Amino acid sequence: xxxxxDHIGDIMFRAGQHAWLAGLPLVxxxxxxxxxxxxxxxxxxxxxxxLTTTGLLYTIPSLALFILLPPLLxxxxxxxxxxxxxxxVYTVALLTRTVADGLSSVDGSTRQAAIAMGYGSFARFxxxxxxLAVPVIAAGxxxxxxxxxxxxxxxxxxxxxQLGYFLTDGYARSFPTEVWVGIVACLLLALVFDLVIQVxxxxxxxxxxxxxx
Amino acid sequence: xxxxxxxTKRYADASGTDGGAGSVAVDDLTLEAPTGKITVLVGxxxxxxxxxxxxxxxxxxxxxxxxxxxxxxxxxxxVAELRRGIGYVIQHAGLFPHRTVxxxxxxxxxxxGTDKRTAxxxxxxxxxxxxxxxxxxxxxxxxxxxxxQQRVGVxxxxxxxxxxxxxxxxxxxxxxxxxxxxxxEFLRLQSDxxxxxxxxxxxxxxxxxxxxxxxVLRVGGVLAQLDSPAKLLADPVDDFVxxxxxxxxxxxxxSFAAAxxxxxxxEPTVRLGAGADEVRAIGTPWVLCVGDAGEPLGWVRAAAVxxxxxxxxLHRGGTVASTTGSLRALLDAALSSPSGRGVVADADGRLVGxxxxxxxxxxxxxxxxxxxxxxxxxxxAGTGATTSAADRxxxxxxxx
Numbered sequence: 001x002x003x004x005x006d007h008i009g010d011i012m013f014r015a016g017q018h019a020w021l022a023g024l025p026l027v028x029x030x031x032x033x034x035x036x037x038x039x040x041x042x043x044x045x046x047x048x049x050x051l052t053t054t055g056l057l058y059t060i061p062s063l064a065l066f067i068l069l070p071p072l073l074x075x076x077x078x079x080x081x082x083x084x085x086x087x088x089v090y091t092v093a094l095l096t097r098t099v100a101d102g103l104s105s106v107d108g109s110t111r112q113a114a115i116a117m118g119y120g121s122f123a124r125f126x127x128x129x130x131x132l133a134v135p136v137i138a139a140g141x142x143x144x145x146x147x148x149x150x151x152x153x154x155x156x157x158x159x160x161x162q163l164g165y166f167l168t169d170g171y172a173r174s175f176p177t178e179v180w181v182g183i184v185a186c187l188l189l190a191l192v193f194d195l196v197i198q199v200x201x202x203x204x205x206x207x208x209x210x211x212x213x
Numbered sequence: 214x215x216x217x218x219x220x221t222k223r224y225a226d227a228s229g230t231d232g233g234a235g236s237v238a239v240d241d242l243t244l245e246a247p248t249g250k251i252t253v254l255v256g257x258x259x260x261x262x263x264x265x266x267x268x269x270x271x272x273x274x275x276x277x278x279x280x281x282x283x284x285x286x287x288x289x290x291x292v293a294e295l296r297r298g299i300g301y302v303i304q305h306a307g308l309f310p311h312r313t314v315x316x317x318x319x320x321x322x323x324x325x326g327t328d329k330r331t332a333x334x335x336x337x338x339x340x341x342x343x344x345x346x347x348x349x350x351x352x353x354x355x356x357x358x359x360x361x362q363q364r365v366g367v368x369x370x371x372x373x374x375x376x377x378x379x380x381x382x383x384x385x386x387x388x389x390x391x392x393x394x395x396x397x398e399f400l401r402l403q404s405d406x407x408x409x410x411x412x413x414x415x416x417x418x419x420x421x422x423x424x425x426x427x428x429v430l431r432v433g434g435v436l437a438q439l440d441s442p443a444k445l446l447a448d449p450v451d452d453f454v455x456x457x458x459x460x461x462x463x464x465x466x467x468s469f470a471a472a473x474x475x476x477x478x479x480e481p482t483v484r485l486g487a488g489a490d491e492v493r494a495i496g497t498p499w500v501l502c503v504g505d506a507g508e509p510l511g512w513v514r515a516a517a518v519x520x521x522x523x524x525x526x527l528h529r530g531g532t533v534a535s536t537t538g539s540l541r542a543l544l545d546a547a548l549s550s551p552s553g554r555g556v557v558a559d560a561d562g563r564l565v566g567x568x569x570x571x572x573x574x575x576x577x578x579x580x581x582x583x584x585x586x587x588x589x590x591x592x593x594a595g596t597g598a599t600t601s602a603a604d605r606x607x608x609x610x611x612x613x
Contacts, residue, residue, distance in 0.1 A: 107305075107307070107310070109303055109304065109305040109306070109307035110307050110308070110309060110310065111307075112272070112303060112307055113301065113303060113306075113307030113308070113309075113366075114307075114309070115272060115296075116270055116272060116296055116299075116301035116303075116379075117296060117297065117301065117320055117321050117324065117369075118292075118293040118294070118295075118296035118297035118321065118324055119293075119324065120293055123324075128309060128311075131311045132309075132310065132311055205311070206353075207310055207311045207312075207353040207355065210352070210353045210355055210356050211356065
């Protein structure tokens with residue numbers, strides 16, 4: 001506890017870096033997964049291809065991806081962009097299926113009514129399908145957020161600064177306190193992400209909390 | 214006017230290996246839904262009635278043939294524009310769960326570019342017009358009963374005041390009591406609005422009740438008969454239509470015959486609270502009880518009155534016919550009355566007199582004789598295809 005308080009500045013600084021490395025890919029991944037999921041929901045054949053491909057991306061070990069990306073992107077090994085890109089890949093892998101499922105979950109008669117009222121396909125996506133898919137997408141985002149926070153810590157093995165540093169450093173120095181501090185800090189950060197997503201989702205879906213007639 | 218000309222919808226076979234023509238959902242349909250009238254498409258499942266409906270707003274594309282609305286070929290119009298000009302109501306209402314009732318109703322005006330304020334005030338008018346409490350406007354669809362959701366569905370379809378409405382089994386998913394309410398209000402609304410309506414149902418009773426004309430389709434999408442409800446009941450073209458129209462059609466056809474002026478018998482009456490002696494003094498086994506305004510309340514069995522007439526001893530089985538009602542209501546009042554004397558009330562619900570079934574029958578006979586002597590109307594149907602449903606004899610009321 002004393003150790004944690006003595007190093008609170010460093011912990012907060014690395015937590016900020018960790019949040020950035022895990023959070024930005026969450027947003028980027030969602031932005032990419034939305035059109036992919038939309039395509040998958042519209043075209044059954046494309047759906048199988050898209051979901052299998054994106055699903056496979058998640059099986060690439062993170063350490064391998066951190067090392068493979070620099071030659072592909074032309075970045076330096078220590079460039080945080082590698083981590084951002086890798087985490088975005090994982091987020092897309094997790095969210096494409098969620099977005100597709102969320103968009104497909106819209107009730108048939110609601111969809112039919114929207115078409116019959118003269119919504120074009122993009123307008124319908126924006127005004128009907130997407131708002132109704134928010135609860136499902138938010139659930140997927142929560143999984144992706146926790147997954148990102150956990151995977152980012154691996155990046156300390158290639159020297160990118162974030163909370164994972166406390167794990168590798170503590171291990172190297174045989175100093176368990178520091179390892180525990182790193183674990184608890186990661187956990188708290190994951191909880192904050194989770195809370196933010198839940199609050200935003202609640203704000204966007206007032207209709208889900210009404211009492212049925 | 215919606216006009217179908219030689220419209221066929223053929224689906225490629227699911228197996229698709231034999232190179233066959235595939236299954237035909239709608240077969241060379243030619244049909245006109247006249248302006249301002251309700252045309253009902255009815256038939257068993259697989260008769261292509263919903264397919265026919267959805268081809269009008271191009272949710273399904275016909276394989277061949279043309280569909281025109283007021284002379285304009287629908288295939289030549291912009292699809293979104295076409296749809297925004299057609300009201301559409303479906304079985305489970307299909308409301309947007311994430312929008313309030315008010316915003317659901319305002320949907321099409323908003324799509325057409327009406328500003329939010331105007332669209333909402335128009336939506337509010339319609340919410341009241343379809344018989345919903347204005348307080349419902351702020352609720353979400355999940356907070357409404359099935360019947361209320363269906364009313365919102367109708368209001369939403371009417372919001373942009375489209376001349377044409379497509380209704381696909383809109384009242385099928387609600388319970389019979391609510392269904393009847395919705396049907397009656399729908400007829401009332403239509404008598405004000407005079408929309409050109411294409412209405413799909415599998416329920417022949419609903420078809421006969423709501424339609425100005427009824428198109429019976431058989432499996433495979435072939436039009437079997439297109440006629441007024443009265444003609445359909447009186448003169449089915451073949452065994453299929455006869456079987457589909459069902460039993461009791463002679464009796465049901467009387468719904469479309471206005472009650473003629475018949476001489477009614479004056480009925481002695483008692484009020485609530487009348488003593489047993491007063492009731493027995495009338496001398497008949499059943500005595501009619503009326504309310505303060507002279508409205509019939511129900512029959513009382515004289516022998517069952519112990520001290521005075523109370524609501525609990527009233528017999529509730531008898532229906533009340535109206536002088537402005539149908540022959541069917543008149544006959545039913547007589548048949549359902551425990552005394553055998555059918556209760557007849559005026560338009561305001563006050564007792565006018567009673568009539569026996571034996572006195573109604575000659576009126577029915579006379580009507581048939583008059584019809585068969587006139588060559589122009591061999592079926593004897595009282596109303597033609599062009600008579601609006603709203604002009605029909607009023608439905609019978611139940612004695613209260």
